[in-house]
Amino acid sequence: MPSVSAHVAITLASHLDNVFGVMGNGNAYFLDALERQTDVRYTPVRHEAGAVVAADAHFRASGRIAAGTTTYGAGFTNTLTALAEAVQAHVPLILVVGDEPTSGPRPWDVDQIALASAVGARTYTVGRADAAATTAIAVEHALAYSVPTVLAIPYDVARLDAGPVPEAPQPQLPGPLAPHDEFGRTQVARLARALATAERPFLLAGRGAWLAGAGESLGELADAIGAVTASTALGRGVFPDGRFDLGVTGGFGADGAMELVRDADVAVVFGASLNQFTMRFGHLFSPETQLMQVDTAPAATHPHVGGFIRGDARLVADQLVSALRELRAEPSGWRESLDFQALTYRPEGDGIAADGRLDPRTVAKRIGELLPEERVVVSDGGHFIGWANMYWPVASPDRMIMVGTAFQSIGLGMPSVVGAALARPEATVVLTTGDGGGLMALADLESAVRVAGGRGMAVVWNDAAYGAEVNLYGLKGLSRSPMLIPEVDFAALASAVGAEGVAVRTLDDLDRLGSWAATPADARPFLLLDCRITHEVISPYQQEVIRVNS
Ligand SMILES: Cc1ncc(C[n+]2csc(CCOP(=O)(O)OP(=O)(O)O)c2C)c(N)n1
Numbered sequence: 343m344p345s346v347s348a349h350v351a352i353t354l355a356s357h358l359d360n361v362f363g364v365m366g367n368g369n370a371y372f373l374d375a376l377e378r379q380t381d382v383r384y385t386p387v388r389h390e391a392g393a394v395v396a397a398d399a400h401f402r403a404s405g406r407i408a409a410g411t412t413t414y415g416a417g418f419t420n421t422l423t424a425l426a427e428a429v430q431a432h433v434p435l436i437l438v439v440g441d442e443p444t445s446g447p448r449p450w451d452v453d454q455i456a457l458a459s460a461v462g463a464r465t466y467t468v469g470r471a472d473a474a475a476t477t478a479i480a481v482e483h484a485l486a487y488s489v490p491t492v493l494a495i496p497y498d499v500a501r502l503d504a505g506p507v508p509e510a511p512q513p514q515l516p517g518p519l520a521p522h523d524e525f526g527r528t529q530v531a532r533l534a535r536a537l538a539t540a541e542r543p544f545l546l547a548g549r550g551a552w553l554a555g556a557g558e559s560l561g562e563l564a565d566a567i568g569a570v571t572a573s574t575a576l577g578r579g580v581f582p583d584g585r586f587d588l589g590v591t592g593g594f595g596a597d598g599a600m601e602l603v604r605d606a607d608v609a610v611v612f613g614a615s616l617n618q619f620t621m622r623f624g625h626l627f628s629p630e631t632q633l634m635q636v637d638t639a640p641a642a643t644h645p646h647v648g649g650f651i652r653g654d655a656r657l658v659a660d661q662l663v664s665a666l667r668e669l670r671a672e673p674s675g676w677r678e679s680l681d682f683q684a685l686t687y688r689p690e691g692d693g694i695a696a697d698g699r700l701d702p703r704t705v706a707k708r709i710g711e712l713l714p715e716e717r718v719v720v721s722d723g724g725h726f727i728g729w730a731n732m733y734w735p736v737a738s739p740d741r742m743i744m745v746g747t748a749f750q751s752i753g754l755g756m757p758s759v760v761g762a763a764l765a766r767p768e769a770t771v772v773l774t775t776g777d778g779g780g781l782m783a784l785a786d787l788e789s790a791v792r793v794a795g796g797r798g799m800a801v802v803w804n805d806a807a808y809g810a811e812v813n814l815y816g817l818k819g820l821s822r823s824p825m826l827i828p829e830v831d832f833a834a835l836a837s838a839v840g841a842e843g844v845a846v847r848t849l850d851d852l853d854r855l856g857s858w859a860a861t862p863a864d865a866r867p868f869l870l871l872d873c874r875i876t877h878e879v880i881s882p883y884q885q886e887v888i889r890v891n892s
């Protein structure tokens with residue numbers, strides 16, 4: 343007879359294709375059932391944080407839910423940082439964990455429900471009679487609220503016979519939110535009138551717009567009014583027409599582009615939470631700009647917003663396009679008068695900095711030119727995030743994934759490769775990481791190389807320091823030694839797990855990336871570029887943070 347664990351595994355199998363995890367006492371029976379009784383692919387990772395991160399990156403890269411699994415106690419507590427990140431980034435996933443027996447905690451148990459709750463995740467605990475239904479409810483909860491959800495299997499329940507596995511109902515999910523009442527309709531009509539007469543209209547879109555599938559609709563809206571467009575860091579590439587796009591707003595934005603945004607007379611923001619970085623700490627828009635926000639959040643998310651429409655980005659954009667058609671609105675003509683190449687110009691650096699190490703701007707520019715076009719970039723956190731965000735073009739928001747930035751965590755980069763590689767089998771996955779975050783995530787370098795193989799590569803911005811800390815606190819005069827890292831040979835670490843490592847000390851050393859990219863993925867190894875960069879060149883976004891902090 344199928345066990346409770348088999349009920350969980352078989353029910354999960356009707357909702358997802360990938361589970362990532364580390365095995366232990368608490369999930370042994372679940373993993374056995376998953377392997378023997380389902381077609382789900384199980385991928386081992388080497389640290390439990392990686393199990394959650396891989397499931398998270400899988401969803402961000404594909405929109406398809408995945409699961410992580412760990413044992414109880416220490417296995418579970420190892421996931422907490424990654425779980426907090428998924429909560430804060432609104433990423434649905436299932437975390438299947440062992441838990442204390444129904445008879446009560448043993449000396450090595452902790453209150454896992456309280457721990458998950460403390461980072462914002464709900465736990466569903468399966469029993470002998472309800473394992474399949476509870477599993478289906480957990481999946482529905484994760485998808486409906488876009489949150490990670492813990493599914494706990496008590497230790498003494500895991501192997502009990504549970505009888506035939508019942509058919510699990512498909513999750514019932516809410517439809518897109520439309521502003522269909524009188525208030526909402528009037529607001530949309532009023533915004534359409536404002537856009538029809540705007541002389542310098544500007545549209546900004548974030549990841550919410552991408553999740554709503556609003557790209558094409560926003561493109562039509564931009565054309566109807568002749569708007570200049572831009573996106574947030576997580577929404578890069580959401581507008582289908584790049585010709586009139588300023589790229590990313592905030593500290594990653596080009597100076598000229600950011601100045602132009604302040605010229606807009608009417609600006610509409612779709613599906614972006616307007617955090618302090620996007621808003622350039624309050625300086626993105628001029629106080630003269632009429633700023634409107636369209637979002638599914640219950641209320642406006644920044645004090646500069648002058649008018650808020652609660653609704654799905656695609657539906658509202660479509661409503662605006664029809665309203666503008668009825669008004670016979672003409673495009674403003676503003677964007678045709680602008681030189682986008684000049685506006686989005688970025689300095690490229692001098693190749694080698696004064697200390698003899700590489701200038702990261704020049705390296706980033708060159709790597710951006712050599713990367714395979716069909717790619718998904720996954721990024722860890724740290725000062726270096728500026729380089730990929732400024733110099734590597736992004737075709738769509740699901741191709742630039744930053745697991746860790748919502749919770750401001752470093753050390754989640756390596757296992758992001760695993761989830762993205764399985765979510766996007768057609769793409770090369772490119773990790774961008776610092777040496778500090780890279781060392782923190784090192785356990786899953788092995789997983790990244792094993793899973794992605796020749797479809798994977800990593801760029802390590804090796805400045806022999808926790809660079810962000812040097813910039814924020816070293817420059818203030820705080821003791822530097824806690825901020826420094828001995829120069830680690832990441833190229834050698836890569837070869838230890840079967841990858842090819844290249845120590846990049848000159849721009850010519852990047853030629854290997856060119857020949858690697860020209861080789862078919864199944865005939866090349868995972869490539870790690872260990873870029874020995876200076877920490878003397880500070881990214882403009884970090885300079886902005888330094889200014890604000892002082
Ligand atoms: C888990 C965690 N620990 C510590 C920090 C504090 N922190 C933020 S950035 C940073 C430095 C990251 O160094 P590295 O990965 O080498 O990137 P760099 O800043 O040098 O580009 C640290 C330690 C954090 N954000 N998250």
